[in-house]
Structure formats: C-alpha cells, structure tokens
Amino acid sequence: MNRRRWLAGALATAGTAMLSACNQAGTALAEQARRMGEGLTRRAQRLVVPRDALAPTYSRAEISPDFKANGSIDPAAADYRALKAGGFAGYRLVVDGLVERPLSLSLADLRRRPAQSQITKHDCVEGWTSIGEWTGVRLETLLEEAGLKPSAKYIVFHCFDALDQQEDGDRYYESIDLVDARHPQTILAYDMNGEVLPVPHGAPLRLRVERQLGYKHAKYIRRIEAVESFAHLGGGKGGYWEDRGYEWFAGI
Ligand SMILES: Nc1nc2c(c(=O)[nH]1)N[C@H]1C(S)=C(S)[C@@H](COP(=O)(O)O)O[C@H]1N2
Numbered sequence: 174m175n176r177r178r179w180l181a182g183a184l185a186t187a188g189t190a191m192l193s194a195c196n197q198a199g200t201a202l203a204e205q206a207r208r209m210g211e212g213l214t215r216r217a218q219r220l221v222v223p224r225d226a227l228a229p230t231y232s233r234a235e236i237s238p239d240f241k242a243n244g245s246i247d248p249a250a251a252d253y254r255a256l257k258a259g260g261f262a263g264y265r266l267v268v269d270g271l272v273e274r275p276l277s278l279s280l281a282d283l284r285r286r287p288a289q290s291q292i293t294k295h296d297c298v299e300g301w302t303s304i305g306e307w308t309g310v311r312l313e314t315l316l317e318e319a320g321l322k323p324s325a326k327y328i329v330f331h332c333f334d335a336l337d338q339q340e341d342g343d344r345y346y347e348s349i350d351l352v353d354a355r356h357p358q359t360i361l362a363y364d365m366n367g368e369v370l371p372v373p374h375g376a377p378l379r380l381r382v383e384r385q386l387g388y389k390h391a392k393y394i395r396r397i398e399a400v401e402s403f404a405h406l407g408g409g410k411g412g413y414w415e416d417r418g419y420e421w422f423a424g425i
Pocket residue numbers: 240241242243244245296297298332333334336345346373374375387388389390391392393
C-alpha cells in the first residue's frame with residue numbers, strides 16, 4: 174500500500190515536472206505524462222479514503238447498454254451444465270468453513286432474504302468500465318446467519334468455472350477480507366439490470382464487491398467458505414488471477 178502510494182505520488186510529480194519542462198513545445202509526450210499522473214493520482218486518492226466508504230452510484234439513465242462480459246462466459250463444467258439445464262432449480266449455495274451454522278440455500282431461499290439494489294461502475298484491469306444495476310442479498314446477512322467463528326479472517330468464493338474449460342482445470346476462486354465482506358455494498362447478486370442474472374455475467378449468483386477491481390467479483394459462485402488463511406487453496410495467493418501474478422488487494 175505505502176509503496177504504491179509513494180510510487181503514484183512520485184510519478185504524478187514527474188508528470189508535472191515534465192509538463193512544465195515541455196510547456197513551450199506542448200508535446201504529445203507531456204500531455205501523455207500529465208494524463209498518466211492524473212490517473213494514478215485518482216487511484217491513489219481513492220486508496221486513502223476509508224475502507225468502508227461507499228463506491229459511487231449512478232442513475233438508471235447511465236446504465237451501459239452493452240455491459241461487457243469478461244473471462245468465463247459459459248462454464249463447461251458438467252455440474253454447472255446440469256444445473257443450467259434445470260434452470261438452476263437444483264442450485265444450492267453452500268456457506269461453510271469457520272462458521273457456527275453451515276448454510277445450504279436455494280435461489281428461492283436467497284430471494285426470500287432482504288434484497289438490495291445498486292447501480293455501480295465495474296472497473297476491469299484490462300482497461301474498460303461498464304455501469305450496471307445489481308440486485309441481491311448482502312453477504313453480511315448470510316455471514317450473520319451462519320455465525321462466523323472468531324478465527325475467520327477471510328471469505329473465499331469457490332466458482333464452477335475453469336478458464337481452460339477443462340473438467341480437471343483450475344476452477345476460479347477469489348477471497349476478500351472481513352472489511353470488504355461486511356461492506357454495505359457487498360452483495361451476492363442474482364439479478365442484473367432488473368432481469369435474472371444472465372449466464373455470461375455469472376448466473377445464478379455472483380459477487381459484487383464495489384470497492385475492488387473486476388477480477389475480485391467472483392461469478393458462478395458454488396460455495397462460500399470462511400477461512401483463517403488461504404495459503405492452502407490453489408496456488409496460495411488467494412485467487413485464480415492472484416496465483417498468476419495479480420495483486421490480492423485490488424482496492425479502488
Ligand atoms: N468465476 C469467474 N469470475 C470472474 C471471472 C471469471 O473468469 N470467472 N472474471 C473476472 C473478471 S477479470 C471480470 S472483469 C469480471 C467480469 O464480469 P462480467 O462478465 O459481468 O463483466 O468477472 C470477474 N469474475
């Protein structure tokens with residue numbers, strides 16, 4: 174965190190210095206440096222706002238007509254395909270691990286719990302954003318019901334999909350800490366833009382963790398596990414993309 178903030182500040186300063194040095198010439202390079210500094214400064218500013226601050230929300234009119242679907246868009250796993258063929262009637266969300274009362278909930282069960290909607294901007298590291306409306310149940314509601322044990326430190330999301338679409342491929346997973354898990358905008362979404370969540374966007378259930386970059390928003394969730402450490406899962410870095418070099422903390 175500190176190193177990143179320092180780097181952002183240093184680059185922003187370099188950008189400004191370059192801008193004044195090239196002021197006369199007004200080169201495209203200086204303009205590029207200035208814009209780069211601005212982008213980094215904005216991210217650095219958002220990183221210093223309190224972790225529980227709300228992500229910005231938008232109006233219905235601002236919803237993207239063509240929200241991009243990214244990563245897995247139609248999992249090939251046999252268990253997923255069987256559930257999809259049955260309209261997800263047989264789907265159960267399992268909540269287990271370091272909890273007092275493990276849960277197994279159907280989509281109807283989830284829809285019976287208090288619903289929350291939010292219109293937010295999704296921010297992917299690949300450099301695109303889209304605005305969408307998400308409706309679902311707060312993760313905190315389910316964690317309260319299950320009763321976290323005091324040793325629980327992280328919440329892990331186990332997904333149905335493997336990006337290589339192989340039955341024995343590494344399945345997507347993600348993890349967040351309890352600050353993000355309890356954040357008021359952290360929901361398990363079953364609807365998108367007022368319709369049932371479509372398969373390309375993670376049907377039947379996906380995470381929205383609005384203060385984090387796109388890859389933290391696990392789609393196709395099959396199981397939520399409370400853990401003390403994620404060192405024993407996958408490559409040990411806390412997520413599918415983290416195991417391949419992405420940062421675990423992707424706060425925005
Ligand atoms: N299970 C699963 N979740 C995932 C992914 C994925 O490939 N599989 N891709 C991630 C990435 S990189 C992004 S940007 C978002 C894309 O969500 P979208 O398809 O609704 O745009 O999902 C994230 N969650």
